[in-house]
Amino acid sequence: MKFKISRDALVPVASVLAALAIGAILIAAQGHSPLEVYKVLIVKGFQSTAGLQATLSKAGILIMSGLAITFGLRAGLFNIGAQGQVLSGALAFTYIGYRVHGLPIWIHLPFALLVGALFGALVGGFAGYLKATRGVHEVISTIMLNSIMAAVVDYLTQNQFRLKSQPNTRTPDILHSARLPHIFGFPTGFIVAVILAVVVGWIFRKSTVGFELDTVGKNRNAAWYAGISVKKSIVLGMLISGAIAGFTGGMFSAETTGYFVPAFYSGIGFDGITIALLGRANPIAIIPGAIFIGGMRSAQSAIQFQAGVSPDIINLLLALVLFFATAPLIAKMIKSNAKSITTTSGWGS
Amino acid sequence: MKRFNIKIWQLLLTIALLAIWIYSYIANTDITNSVVASGMRFGMPLALAAMVGIMCERSGVINIGIEGTMLLSGFTGFYIASWSKNIVVGLLVAILTGVLTSFVHAMMTIQWKMDQIIAGTIINILASGLTSFLYKEGSTIPNSWPIFDIPLLGRLPFIGHAFFTQQGPIQYLGLLLIPAIWVMMYKTRWGLRTRAVGENPGSADTAGVSVIKVRMINVMIGGAIGGLVGGFICLELVGSFSKEFTAGSGFTALALMIFGRWNPMGAFAAAILFGLAQALSTQLQIFGVTNIPNQFITMLPYVFTIVVLAVSAGKVRPPAAAGRSYEKEQA
Numbered sequence: 001m002k003f004k005i006s007r008d009a010l011v012p013v014a015s016v017l018a019a020l021a022i023g024a025i026l027i028a029a030q031g032h033s034p035l036e037v038y039k040v041l042i043v044k045g046f047q048s049t050a051g052l053q054a055t056l057s058k059a060g061i062l063i064m065s066g067l068a069i070t071f072g073l074r075a076g077l078f079n080i081g082a083q084g085q086v087l088s089g090a091l092a093f094t095y096i097g098y099r100v101h102g103l104p105i106w107i108h109l110p111f112a113l114l115v116g117a118l119f120g121a122l123v124g125g126f127a128g129y130l131k132a133t134r135g136v137h138e139v140i141s142t143i144m145l146n147s148i149m150a151a152v153v154d155y156l157t158q159n160q161f162r163l164k165s166q167p168n169t170r171t172p173d174i175l176h177s178a179r180l181p182h183i184f185g186f187p188t189g190f191i192v193a194v195i196l197a198v199v200v201g202w203i204f205r206k207s208t209v210g211f212e213l214d215t216v217g218k219n220r221n222a223a224w225y226a227g228i229s230v231k232k233s234i235v236l237g238m239l240i241s242g243a244i245a246g247f248t249g250g251m252f253s254a255e256t257t258g259y260f261v262p263a264f265y266s267g268i269g270f271d272g273i274t275i276a277l278l279g280r281a282n283p284i285a286i287i288p289g290a291i292f293i294g295g296m297r298s299a300q301s302a303i304q305f306q307a308g309v310s311p312d313i314i315n316l317l318l319a320l321v322l323f324f325a326t327a328p329l330i331a332k333m334i335k336s337n338a339k340s341i342t343t344t345s346g347w348g349s
Numbered sequence: 350m351k352r353f354n355i356k357i358w359q360l361l362l363t364i365a366l367l368a369i370w371i372y373s374y375i376a377n378t379d380i381t382n383s384v385v386a387s388g389m390r391f392g393m394p395l396a397l398a399a400m401v402g403i404m405c406e407r408s409g410v411i412n413i414g415i416e417g418t419m420l421l422s423g424f425t426g427f428y429i430a431s432w433s434k435n436i437v438v439g440l441l442v443a444i445l446t447g448v449l450t451s452f453v454h455a456m457m458t459i460q461w462k463m464d465q466i467i468a469g470t471i472i473n474i475l476a477s478g479l480t481s482f483l484y485k486e487g488s489t490i491p492n493s494w495p496i497f498d499i500p501l502l503g504r505l506p507f508i509g510h511a512f513f514t515q516q517g518p519i520q521y522l523g524l525l526l527i528p529a530i531w532v533m534m535y536k537t538r539w540g541l542r543t544r545a546v547g548e549n550p551g552s553a554d555t556a557g558v559s560v561i562k563v564r565m566i567n568v569m570i571g572g573a574i575g576g577l578v579g580g581f582i583c584l585e586l587v588g589s590f591s592k593e594f595t596a597g598s599g600f601t602a603l604a605l606m607i608f609g610r611w612n613p614m615g616a617f618a619a620a621i622l623f624g625l626a627q628a629l630s631t632q633l634q635i636f637g638v639t640n641i642p643n644q645f646i647t648m649l650p651y652v653f654t655i656v657v658l659a660v661s662a663g664k665v666r667p668p669a670a671a672g673r674s675y676e677k678e679q680a
Contacts, residue, residue, distance in 0.1 A: 026482065078466055135663035136655065139413060139466055143600050144651040151651075155644040270474070277467065312482040319478030323471050328461045342464045 012278050012289060012321075014330045019320035026316065027309060037307045044302040045295030053187060059287075059294030060190035061252045065272030066279065066286040067193075067200050068120075068244035072138075073281040073341060074204055075237030076217035077131075079124060081142020082245040083269030084149035087262065089120035089246025090253050091153050094260040095161060097174035097253065108177040113250045120246015121239050123149060128238025132231040138238065146269075153262050161260070171260040180254040189255040193290075196244070200283040213237050245269060267315075271297070274322045281341055293318060366622075374507065384628050385511035390586060392624025393523045397578045398602035399609065399616035400530055404571035406611060407534060408564045409547040409670035413469025414454050415575055416599025417476030422446035422579030424480040427590035431488040439490065440519075440580040447576020448569050450476070455568040459561055462674035473599075481592050493588040494518050517585040519577065526574075531613040543567055547668035550675045560675045597651060604654045608661045611668060623653060 024034035044051050065082055072079035079085075093116035100108060123145055130136035163172045180188050203210035215223040216233040224230050249265060257264045271293055279286030296318070300311045324330050326341070373381040398415050405412035422443040430439025450472060457468040494517040502513040512524070534540040542563050545553040550560045583590045605623060609615030630649055634641065 030483075078470070080470060130655070130659055133663075134659045136658040137662070139470075140600050140604055140658060141655055143597055144654050147597050147651045148648050148655075151644040151648040155642055158644075159642075273470070274474075310482055310484075312478070312484070316478035316482040319471075319475045323475055326467060326471060327457050327463060341467060 008280075010334050011331050012325050014334060015278075015321050015324035016292070018324045018330065019317050022320055023313065023317045027313065030309070032307060032309050037303055037309050037313065040302050040306045041296060041299045044299035044306075051295075051298065053185065054298040055291065055295040056190045057187035057255060057294075058298045059291040060187055060193040061248060061256075061268060062271050062275055062290040062294050062297075063190075063193035063197055063287055064248040064251060065245060065268050066275030066290050067196055067272075067283060068241050068248060068269075069272045069276035070279070070281045070283055070286060071200060071244055072237055072241035073276055074210075074217050075213040075233060075241075076220065076342075077128070077234065077237045077241065078139050079127070079142055079238060079241045079245075080139055080273055081124070081127060081146045081269070082241070082248075082272050083265075083267075084142065084146035085120035085123045085242045085245035086249035086252075086265055086269045087149050087153045088123050088249070089116035090249030090257075090265055091156060091161065091171075091260055092116050092119035092246070093178075093250030093253050094171050094174055097178035098172040098259075100178075101175065103177055105177045105181075108175070109180065109254065112178045113247060113254070116250025116253075117243040117247040120249065121243035124242015124245065125235060125239035127242075128235040131238070132234040150262065157260060157262060163259075169261065173259050174253060178254060179258065180251065187255065189251050192251065194287065197283045197287060200244075204283070209236070245272075248272075267297070271318065274318050277322060277341060278325050380632075382510045384632055385625065386515060387631070388621060388625035388628035389512060389516070390520065390624070391627045392621040393520050394578050394582055394586065395598060395602050395605055395623060396527060396617045396620035397523050397574055397581065398599055399606040399620055400527060400613060401571040401575040401578070402603050402606040403530070403534070403611055403613055403616060404543075404567050404574065406606070406668055406671045407547045408543045408567035409550060409560075409668060409673065409675070410455070410458050410564055410568050411465040411469065411672045412451075412454065412568070412571060413466055413603070414450070414472030414476075414599075415469075415602055416595050416597070417469075417473035418447050418450045418454075418572055418575035419579040419582070419599055420473075420480055420593070420595050421450050421476040422576035423583035423594060424476075424483070424579070424590055426576070426580040427490065427583040428485075428488060430490045430584055434491045436490055436492065436494060436584050439584055440577075443580030443584070444573050444576040447572040447574070447579065449572070451568050451572020451575065454572070455565050458674060459564050459568070462676075465672050465674070477593065480590075484590075484592055488590075490584065490588065494585040519581040519585050523581075527613050527617045534613060544668070547670050550670050554675075554677065560677075564675075597654075601650060601654045604658045607665060607667070608657045610665045619657070623650070623657075626653060 020038065024038075027034040027037055045055050046052060065086060068082045068085070069079055093112045096112035096115045097108075100112075103111070124142075127136075127138050127141040127145060130141050131138050157171060158169050161171045163170055182188055183191075204214055212223070212228045213233050213236065215226065215228055216230055216237070220230055223233070248268065252265065252268065253260060275286050275289045275293060278289040296314050300314050303309055303313060304311045370381065370385070398419060401415050401418065402412055425446040426439045426443025429442040430436045433439070454468060454472050457463045457471070458465045496515055496517050498514040499521065503509050505513070513521075532540075534543065542553065542558050545556070546558060546560050546563045553563075554560050582594065587594070601623070602620075605619040606616045609617070609619040627650060630646060634646055
């Protein structure tokens with residue numbers, strides 16, 4: 001699964017251009033100037049120092065959620081429920097973050113992140129368990145778990161975890177000992193995300209576990225024949241994928257939000273899908289895509305205020321990028337022979 | 350009845366449900382009728398959406414994109430109906446949108462041989478992106494489809510009121526369409542070809558059946574049904590379009606399809622059961638019998654879906670070729 005720079009790298013770039021072109025038509029059809037919108041995107045997302053900081057901070061989070069999806073994809077699992085795992089990880093992190101007093105930062109922060117990852121792993125692992133033992137396809141179970149977790153988290157934020165002194169629904173503030181410090185204004189989360197990407201890459205290239213998961217992802221029968229426990233791999237793959245997603249939720253709370261409101265986290269898990277597929281499930285190759293999408297997301301609100309276009313344009317643009325990058329339209333045109341990504345097609349367990 | 354392949358537990362469940370129905374019908378006819386009727390209203394869109402899955406999967410194409418198909422066609426159906434002030438035009442456009450969406454899906458999965466799960470997911474993400482960006486508040490349609498009683502059937506004792514009164518035309522159409530799909534699938538040449546292509550495309554190809562053609566057409570018929578469901582929800586049941594109105598029901602439909610073993614009548618029965626459970630829980634909530642927090646009520650269909658799959662998925666056998674694109678063997 002080497003990502004050859006040359007033709008293969010052209011596919012995502014060409015996809016972005018194609019998406020921007022179609023997006024321009026749709027923006028113009030609504031009576032706005034597409035150039036204006038794209039100018040805001042570039043200026044807000046990538047030009048100023050503050051813009052770049054916001055972009056990289058968001059990109060760090062998106063690299064992590066992209067890694068969660070990537071980890072599953074490599075094991076042949078399509079974890080489209082990262083969103084629910086992000087939410088449960090984030091709420092668990094926030095709870096530890098505001099509830100546990102008197103710990104130094106180097107214990108409190110890692111501990112809270114660990115709990116966040118654990119809760120993400122529980123949700124993801126449950127889907128993996130259902131697939132391994134009951135034959136429930138992870139795409140359906142994780143989508144359902146997304147909605148279930150959204151409801152659970154909403155209930156908890158409105159009741160047990162609610163900061164009663166505030167009129168709007170939110171949790172208390174996370175203590176400073178569980179907040180992520182910035183190093184010279186550079187978003188620390190981005191560095192953590194890159195390190196995590198390298199670690200995930202290492203797992204798949206060098207470790208036995210990674211090799212087993214990769215083999216199961218590529219050819220389940222061959223893996224079984226080689227004596228690898230497919231069921232164990234499915235549970236483990238979903239467990240770790242969920243853990244990364246839960247960790248992502250914790251990191252976002254620690255670096256950016258500072259307290260928990262469910263709406264803060266919307267889209268993180270779904271952008272992870274786009275990023276993982278853009279980077280063809282290669283842990284390092286997803287980084288540029290994540291920076292690009294991070295820029296679009298951090299400029300999203302400015303688009304509404306400055307260009308007067310619905311911020312949903314970003315969702316549309318990203319959907320188009322994903323379509324062009326995965327459907328072999330463009331790949332055929334520029335004669336790239338990058339292999340397309342496959343999940344364990346079929347309903348079989 | 351080998352074709353229905355009824356198991357003992359299914360028979361017992363049916364008898365138990367009938368007994369409960371008869372008992373409550375005698376005890377309180379009005380409430381029972383209204384619960385069953387509302388169960389039909391909850392269940393019919395799911396049943397029809399499950400037919401989309403059956404049409405595709407019986408021919409060997411997994412369609413995760415039902416959700417997106419419904420969303421897009423509900424969108425175009427509603428806004429065209431609002432713009433043209435004509436719900437018939439709206440419904441036709443909804444069906445056409447369904448066909449076009451599934452054409453894209455068919456191109457990706459059958460012609461380009463993309464991973465079918467990823468292709469469906471892309472349809473969903475595209476539909477959600479398009480409809481949320483183009484969404485405009487404040488549009489209305491001139492009227493919803495009229496609600497009427499079917500003359501003779503509506504007066505049948507026991508089932509008449511629940512099934513044949515106070516519904517719109519698409520709801521009644523569903524009662525015809527689902528058995529029609531069953532007949533098509535098991536009694537016609539096309540159905541035989543469809544199942545052959547879904548089970549063993551290699552043999553079907555050898556026997557002179559064009560695998561690609563059968564799959565393309567089935568996926569697009571499925572798309573037409575998906576478009577019908579989108580129009581059904583936005584123009585008849587709800588009468589408006591709201592962002593993400595599908596709310597996962599496309600996936601629930603897939604679960605019901607699996608629970609009904611890829612059989613149209615089985616999926617229909619599963620969808621009605623599902624609808625009844627939902628109607629009952631809403632009813633209990635309204636009458637204050639239970640006082641469960643709102644969030645847990647909204648959660649119910651999703652929990653049911655997982656339970657339904659956990660009970661059935663490991664025990665049923667999907668069409669053997671579902672999920673695999675067909676490569677003709679080179680001579």
